[in-house]
Amino acid sequence: MSAQPLRGLGATNGKPSLTPRESEVLAHVADGLSQEEIGRRLSISPETVRTHVRKACDRLNARTRTHAVATALRLGLFR
Numbered sequence: 001m002s003a004q005p006l007r008g009l010g011a012t013n014g015k016p017s018l019t020p021r022e023s024e025v026l027a028h029v030a031d032g033l034s035q036e037e038i039g040r041r042l043s044i045s046p047e048t049v050r051t052h053v054r055k056a057c058d059r060l061n062a063r064t065r066t067h068a069v070a071t072a073l074r075l076g077l078f079r
Contacts (some may be wrong), residue, residue, distance in 0.1 A: 015075050015076075015077075016059045016060055016061075016075070017059065018056055018059055018060075018072070018077060019052075019055075021052055022052050022053075022055055022056040022059070023056075023072075023077060023078075024042070025038060025042070025049055025052040025053060025056065026053070026056050026065075026068060026069055026072050026077075026078075027078055028041065028042075029053065029065050029068075029069055030069045030072075030073070030078065035049040035050055035053075053065050053068065056068050056072075060072060060075075
């Protein structure tokens with residue numbers, strides 16, 4: 001089952017927000033894709049993927065990409 005990013009996320013009810021692209025990238029991380037695979041699917045460089053993951057980690061106060069996915073799932077930022 002593929003995690004789907006939510007569009008137009010905002011900081012509501014005290015939840016952190018992610019940009020649509022950060023949410024999309026984290027959804028692909030949740031599906032087990034590598035940075036290179038995500039980059040190919042989204043037509044962006046692996047470095048840009050790393051940047052989106054890093055910013056999502058910062059927004060979610062996550063230490064790792066796995067922690068960011070777990071936090072996003074717990075907060076309901078994926079369907």
